[in-house]
Amino acid sequence: MQDRDQQTEKATTRQRERFRDDGKVAQSREILAVAVLAATVATAYAMATPAAEAIKGACRALLGRLDQVVAGNQPWLDPVLRAAAIAVIPIGLAGFAAALIAGFSQTKGLFTLKAMTPDLKKLNPLPRIKQIFFSKETLIGLLKSAGKVIVIVAFTYNTFSNELDKLSSLGQQRAGDVLVALGASILRMTVTIGVFLALFAAIDYLLNRRKLEQDMKMTKQQVKDEYKDTEGNPEIKGKQRARQREIGRNRMMAEVAKADVVLVNPTHYAVALRYDVESMGAPMMVGKGKDALAARIREVAREHRVPVMHNPPLTRALFASAEPGQEVPPNLYHAVAEVLALVYRLPGHAARAAKAKAEAARNSRSSR
Numbered sequence: 001m002q003d004r005d006q007q008t009e010k011a012t013t014r015q016r017e018r019f020r021d022d023g024k025v026a027q028s029r030e031i032l033a034v035a036v037l038a039a040t041v042a043t044a045y046a047m048a049t050p051a052a053e054a055i056k057g058a059c060r061a062l063l064g065r066l067d068q069v070v071a072g073n074q075p076w077l078d079p080v081l082r083a084a085a086i087a088v089i090p091i092g093l094a095g096f097a098a099a100l101i102a103g104f105s106q107t108k109g110l111f112t113l114k115a116m117t118p119d120l121k122k123l124n125p126l127p128r129i130k131q132i133f134f135s136k137e138t139l140i141g142l143l144k145s146a147g148k149v150i151v152i153v154a155f156t157y158n159t160f161s162n163e164l165d166k167l168s169s170l171g172q173q174r175a176g177d178v179l180v181a182l183g184a185s186i187l188r189m190t191v192t193i194g195v196f197l198a199l200f201a202a203i204d205y206l207l208n209r210r211k212l213e214q215d216m217k218m219t220k221q222q223v224k225d226e227y228k229d230t231e232g233n234p235e236i237k238g239k240q241r242a243r244q245r246e247i248g249r250n251r252m253m254a255e256v257a258k259a260d261v262v263l264v265n266p267t268h269y270a271v272a273l274r275y276d277v278e279s280m281g282a283p284m285m286v287g288k289g290k291d292a293l294a295a296r297i298r299e300v301a302r303e304h305r306v307p308v309m310h311n312p313p314l315t316r317a318l319f320a321s322a323e324p325g326q327e328v329p330p331n332l333y334h335a336v337a338e339v340l341a342l343v344y345r346l347p348g349h350a351a352r353a354a355k356a357k358a359e360a361a362r363n364s365r366s367s368r
Contacts, residue, residue: 009223011216019216026209027106030148030201032099034194039098041190043091048183051087106205140207148200155193249293252324255286256297257304261343264308265315270294272301273318273328275340282327283336288319307343314339 011019019025044051218226256262259272272287274280289297301308314335321329328336 006219007214007217009218009220011213011218012223012226014226015216015218015222019212024212024215025107026205026212027103028201028205028208030197030204031106032102034197034201035098035102036095037190037194037197039094040091041187041194043094045187047087047090144204148197151196151200152193155196156189160189249296252287253296253300255324256300256306259286259301259306261339262297262301262306262308263311263315263318263339264294264298265312265319266310268294269312269315269319270297271315271318272297272306273336273340280327282330282333283340284327285318285322285324287324288322290319307346309339309342311339 255274256272259274262270262272264270268291270287270289270293271285273283274286275283287297298308300306314332317332318328318336321332
């Protein structure tokens with residue numbers, strides 16, 4: 001188990017998914033209790049009139065069939081069972097539905113069997129005894145339960161005392177009025193306790209969520225290891241990127257060797273241009289570089305006898321407006337055409353262009 005002092009990093013997405021897969025999500029049983037209480041009380045209130053009518057009808061039917069009750073005949077049970085169904089079944093269904101909705105809303109539909117999977121470590125009684133009797137979580141749970149019971153008893157006693165004074169004056173009234181007043185008193189008591197339970201449930205949920213966030217925190221090493229697993233080893237990825245850049249540079253240098261001209265500025269920038277009247281619609285930049293890469297372009301150009309011309313303004317403009325493999329922008333056509341016209345008049349240009357064209361044709365056939 002990790003030292004809590006080292007768990008300083010917020011949980012990553014994968015860490016949260018792992019906890020969720022294990023069934024560890026922020027939830028409170030108190031919210032279920034409040035939802036069930038609210039649903040049952042609301043349903044009981046809504047069904048009070050039809051339930052009361054059904055019960056009165058059952059009582060009248062029962063009194064009218066006392067002979068059947070005495071004789072042990074069963075038909076007298078029908079109205080009683082019907083009244084019980086009207087009074088109880090809707091309340092039970094409402095409570096069940098409320099429990100499902102409250103549970104799924106907290107877990108967002110989570111369903112996992114991992115909590116039911118046998119774990120041999122749980123067979124060792126010592127950790128369980130320590131967790132039950134000597135853990136901080138157990139102490140907090142006991143304090144919460146004790147506090148809840150004390151407050152509920154205090155609320156109930158206070159509310160019942162106030163209601164008892166009202167009910168004491170109902171002794172001379174009809175039984176129906178007494179039942180209505182008694183039901184109203186019970187409803188007020190239930191609502192009062194329900195409000196407290198709702199507040200307690202909200203606090204309990206926030207505490208559980210805070211504890212879960214603390215449990216999900218990770219050490220710096222765990223975050224690094226997870227990053228390596230998901231994104232790959234940074235060192236290896238760095239080497240791969242460096243290798244890809246090297247391959248790209250080598251390809252570009254091969255194109256520079258076949259360029260018509262290299263423009264420089266005079267040491268910081270370099271761009272290589274090529275133009276084939278038969279296959280290209282416009283001159284194309286085949287390579288560019290800055291500082292060390294520019295020096296390498298100039299070196300390759302000298303090795304393959306590619307003309308190198310100093311033209312700082314055009315070099316900077318081309319460097320900023322195009323990438324290798326792209327055509328020269330139209331606004332620079334005229335300036336580039338003037339440079340190419342000078343290149344074409346240089347001795348040996350035609351022979352070098354024919355050699356480059358033949359090499360390109362060979363490469364095209366070999367690629368097929």
